[in-house]
Amino acid sequence: MNTLNIQPVADLLAKLHQEAEVTDAPFIEEMMTRLQASGDTLEHAAAELVAQERDDYRHAYREHADHFLSITPQYGRFLYAIARACRAARIVEFGTSMGISTIYLAAALRDNGGGQLIGSELEPAKVARARGHIQAAGLSDLVEIREGEALETLQDVGGTVDLALIDGAWSLYLPVLKLIEPRLRPGAVVLGENGFAADYRDYVRDPSNGYVAHTLPIDEGRGNEFAVRVG
Numbered sequence: 001m002n003t004l005n006i007q008p009v010a011d012l013l014a015k016l017h018q019e020a021e022v023t024d025a026p027f028i029e030e031m032m033t034r035l036q037a038s039g040d041t042l043e044h045a046a047a048e049l050v051a052q053e054r055d056d057y058r059h060a061y062r063e064h065a066d067h068f069l070s071i072t073p074q075y076g077r078f079l080y081a082i083a084r085a086c087r088a089a090r091i092v093e094f095g096t097s098m099g100i101s102t103i104y105l106a107a108a109l110r111d112n113g114g115g116q117l118i119g120s121e122l123e124p125a126k127v128a129r130a131r132g133h134i135q136a137a138g139l140s141d142l143v144e145i146r147e148g149e150a151l152e153t154l155q156d157v158g159g160t161v162d163l164a165l166i167d168g169a170w171s172l173y174l175p176v177l178k179l180i181e182p183r184l185r186p187g188a189v190v191l192g193e194n195g196f197a198a199d200y201r202d203y204v205r206d207p208s209n210g211y212v213a214h215t216l217p218i219d220e221g222r223g224n225e226f227a228v229r230v231g
């Protein structure tokens with residue numbers, strides 16, 4: 001058995017995913033209705049969303065302070081598996097929200113024999129809720145969540161990084177990657193949760209930048225990027 005499949009983590013994740021679905025459903029439905037009414041393509045609407053968010057991402061995420069905006073259970077299982085496969089001991093997460101992705105990654109750290117995850121989250125209420133969830137999962141000893149602007153809080157991650165999950169403001173995917181890039185060990189895995197950030201996607205796909213990247217066949221349509229730091 002692994003930490004994901006035993007208590008308290010198994011029931012807690014099921015409960016949090018259910019809560020996320022109920023809480024976020026009205027906002028997602030409203031977005032989809034607006035998209036259908038506009039007749040716009042998903043790609044074009046996504047590009048507009050990124051441009052709007054770039055203007056004022058703090059305001060955009062303040063509006064979502066009660067939303068989970070979390071990964072899916074299948075992406076979570078992938079996170080756990082990849083963190084086990086690369087024997088991650090040090091993980092950085094941009095965009096912790098309520099801590100769902102953090103729990104999958106910290107469960108992998110536990111089963112890898114220990115380590116440290118440094119998370120980052122703008123919204124103080126989300127930081128408090130994420131810490132509560134991580135404590136309920138029995139994983140607090142592995143996780144440090146840094147409250148505030150990730151471009152500041154992730155400036156010093158204190159050592160090499162084996163795996164990074166990039167899942168905060170789209171306009172900051174690339175700046176945050178560049179911030180932690182000197183800390184990525186050869187072979188480090190970098191995951192961009194959804195591919196709406198075109199500048200980030202183009203960067204990791206350009207071999208001259210030192211990555212080998214692919215879009216994952218998980219949550220099709222979201223363009224989840226998988227990149228390995230090859231130097």
Ligand SMILES: C[S@@+](CC[C@H](N)C(=O)[O-])C[C@H]1O[C@@H](n2cnc3c(N)ncnc32)[C@H](O)[C@@H]1O
Pocket residue numbers: 057061068069070071094095096097098099100101102120121122123126148149150151167168169172
């Ligand atoms: C998509 S959600 C993260 C979901 C989370 N990884 C999960 O799966 O449970 C993005 C989060 O990033 C946070 N965020 C956005 N920009 C940020 C920034 N510049 N610094 C820190 N956190 C940020 C938002 O407040 C939001 O909670």
